[in-house]
Amino acid sequence: xxxxxxxxxxxxxxxxxxxxxxxxxxxxxxxxxxxxxxxxxxxxxxxxxxxxxxxxxxxxxxxxxxxxxxxxxxxxxxxxxxxxxxxxxxxxxxxxxxxxxxxxxxxxxxxxxxxxxxxxxxxxxxxxxxxxxxxxxxxxxxxxxxxxxxxxxxxxxxxxxxxxxxxxxxxxxxxxxxxxxxxxxxxxxxxxxxxxxxxxxxxxxxxxxxxxxxxxxxxxxxxxxxxxxxxxxxxxxxxxxxxxxxxxxxxxxxxxxxxxxxxxxxxxxxxxxxxxxxxxxxxxxxxxxxxxxxxxxxxxxxxxxxxxxxxxxxxxxxxxxxxxxxxxxxxxxxxxxxxxxxxxxxxxxxxxxxxxxxxxxxxxxxxxxxxxxxxxxxxxxxxxxxxxxxxxxxxxxxxxxxxxxxxxxxxx
Amino acid sequence: xxxxxxxxxxxxxxxxxxxxxxxxxxxxxxxxxxxxxxxxxxxxxxxxxxxxxxxxxxxxxxxxxxxxxxxxxxxxxxxxxxxxxxxxxxxxxxxxxxxxxxxxxxxxxxxxxxxxxxxxxxxxxxxxxxxxxxxxxxxxxxxxxxxx
Ligand SMILES: Cc1cc2nc3c(=O)[nH]c(=O)nc-3n(C[C@H](O)[C@H](O)[C@H](O)COP(=O)(O)OP(=O)(O)OC[C@H]3O[C@@H](n4cnc5c(N)ncnc54)[C@H](O)[C@@H]3O)c2cc1C
Numbered sequence: 001x002x003x004x005x006x007x008x009x010x011x012x013x014x015x016x017x018x019x020x021x022x023x024x025x026x027x028x029x030x031x032x033x034x035x036x037x038x039x040x041x042x043x044x045x046x047x048x049x050x051x052x053x054x055x056x057x058x059x060x061x062x063x064x065x066x067x068x069x070x071x072x073x074x075x076x077x078x079x080x081x082x083x084x085x086x087x088x089x090x091x092x093x094x095x096x097x098x099x100x101x102x103x104x105x106x107x108x109x110x111x112x113x114x115x116x117x118x119x120x121x122x123x124x125x126x127x128x129x130x131x132x133x134x135x136x137x138x139x140x141x142x143x144x145x146x147x148x149x150x151x152x153x154x155x156x157x158x159x160x161x162x163x164x165x166x167x168x169x170x171x172x173x174x175x176x177x178x179x180x181x182x183x184x185x186x187x188x189x190x191x192x193x194x195x196x197x198x199x200x201x202x203x204x205x206x207x208x209x210x211x212x213x214x215x216x217x218x219x220x221x222x223x224x225x226x227x228x229x230x231x232x233x234x235x236x237x238x239x240x241x242x243x244x245x246x247x248x249x250x251x252x253x254x255x256x257x258x259x260x261x262x263x264x265x266x267x268x269x270x271x272x273x274x275x276x277x278x279x280x281x282x283x284x285x286x287x288x289x290x291x292x293x294x295x296x297x298x299x300x301x302x303x304x305x306x307x308x309x310x311x312x313x314x315x316x317x318x319x320x321x322x323x324x325x326x327x328x329x330x331x332x333x334x335x336x337x338x339x340x341x342x343x344x345x346x347x348x349x350x351x352x353x354x355x356x357x358x359x360x361x362x363x364x365x366x367x368x369x370x371x372x373x374x375x376x377x378x379x380x381x382x383x384x385x386x387x388x389x390x391x392x393x394x395x396x397x398x399x400x401x402x403x404x405x406x407x408x409x410x411x412x
Numbered sequence: 413x414x415x416x417x418x419x420x421x422x423x424x425x426x427x428x429x430x431x432x433x434x435x436x437x438x439x440x441x442x443x444x445x446x447x448x449x450x451x452x453x454x455x456x457x458x459x460x461x462x463x464x465x466x467x468x469x470x471x472x473x474x475x476x477x478x479x480x481x482x483x484x485x486x487x488x489x490x491x492x493x494x495x496x497x498x499x500x501x502x503x504x505x506x507x508x509x510x511x512x513x514x515x516x517x518x519x520x521x522x523x524x525x526x527x528x529x530x531x532x533x534x535x536x537x538x539x540x541x542x543x544x545x546x547x548x549x550x551x552x553x554x555x556x557x558x559x560x
């Protein structure tokens with residue numbers, strides 16, 4: 001069996017681990033456009049912040065590929081897939097055959113047209129390690145940095161460089177920071193924390209025109225800067241599969257085995273569409289790492305012949321800004337309970353006797369107990385909800401349920 | 413696979429497991445528990461939950477399908493030979509594992525990284541200190557799957 005994986009990042013590596021959980025023999029090849037061994041993509045801001053380095057940023061140990069009998073080919077971009085012939089073609093013109101293919105090409109940056117962008121000399125994106133290294137080479141302690149976009153990528157970039165530059169300004173079209181993850185109250189808390197740490201926000205605003213080192217905003221304000229970071233947004237990188245004839249909507253359509261509409265061709269990670277269990281199964285792009293890993297692992301198992309399913313995806317985010325921790329999961333729908341939380345706030349969202357979402361800012365300890373209520377769609381009437389709402393705890397579950405968790409089930 | 417099992421009907425809530433855990437993982441004062449832990453707020457990797465006359469200890473279950481490891485953004489969490497371990501040098505403290513663990517068994521350490529039970533395989537102890545010190549055998553380290 002020849003397994004071929006396009007994209008050697010989180011979903012690609014997870015696929016190798018999924019394949020090897022079933023098949024010790026088959027030949028595995030990974031093709032990566034990047035020149036670096038797989039690294040923790042979200043770690044690029046931690047790298048700039050000095051919390052990791054070019055050695056520790058590796059996602060797996062150096063021996064991983066040898067240990068897993070997998071070949072990693074860096075600097076190898078795939079230009080096309082021929083699903084009928086079961087081959088892919090690389091930029092170097094090489095044709096590589098496969099029996100089972102995983103496409104794990106992630107996201108591509110989406111930059112809306114901005115007038116005068118070409119007049120900006122020092123600019124960088126913030127999606128990969130090369131972007132981070134480039135940004136690092138552009139900044140110094142005198143730099144005034146302008147970041148476009150206050151989503152996860154823009155805000156993490158800001159945190160990463162805040163101590164290394166003179167100032168960070170962030171322009172965001174939406175009226176709050178982290179608009180996809182936070183509601184108004186929580187966003188205001190995070191914003192204040194960032195403002196204490198050398199960040200300045202221009203919210204509900206956008207750039208009308210760049211002229212060299214100056215950005216004129218729609219609101220009329222002008223921001224002078226030395227270095228520009230474009231962190232506006234990402235889109236599923238569906239180009240290869242689209243051209244190969246796979247079914248695509250806003251992202252690549254996959255079944256619960258991660259197979260695309262093309263037989264033998266699987267997709268996992270940021271380029272796919274998931275069904276969000278926290279909001280009744282609506283189809284969406286869930287571009288977060290735990291989802292990419294689980295999809296990749298599931299794809300690998302199925303490619304190697306085990307019929308496993310991944311059917312309980314939902315959004316989830318963990319992170320922190322200047323020591324303020326934040327964990328969110330699920331959908332912010334139904335009844336919202338606002339509860340006191342050390343150093344921040346807690347919001348639980350309840351709908352049809354289920355926890356469907358939560359926001360935790362400040363004390364995030366044991367948040368995974370809430371996450372599991374969303375994942376398992378646990379009926380809240382079967383647990384002591386009053387107790388668990390105060391603090392995530394196993395005490396809120398029935399004795400029998402606890403015995404399963406802690407005492408190995410039947411033997412308890 | 414040997415695992416830690418907790419039978420709540422035998423738990424006295426004495427918290428010796430918490431102290432033994434903190435001592436086993438203490439970075440200084442290894443031969444004297446009082447010296448190592450006195451006047452410190454301990455931050456053990458096993459925690460007692462208590463209330464309504466019930467108590468039990470919670471620590472990492474070393475799941476066969478560990479959500480924490482899948483969610484880890486840095487690769488610091490590893491799943492090997494039935495054990496989930498953390499490389500604190502690699503961990504950046506994003507707390508994705510805390511978001512993912514259904515048992516609430518991964519927790520902040522006193523530094524940036526998270527901490528979790530490693531069955532005392534990485535400290536000097538060699539066998540789980542919580543198990544060894546439990547006066548009522550409420551915490552047990554054994555292979556139950558063989559009987560399941
Ligand atoms: C700055 C930043 C911070 C983030 N923080 C978090 C976080 O805290 N938590 C979280 O859950 N998620 C976070 N994310 C998102 C997370 O990184 C992604 O969800 C995850 O990387 C998706 O993994 P993937 O394998 O699907 O795709 P990617 O990691 O995007 O990898 C795709 C790979 O495919 C390669 N590729 C693309 N096209 C081709 C081709 N034609 N031929 C060969 N190779 C190709 C690319 O070069 C890339 O290496 C963050 C992302 C960024 C950029």
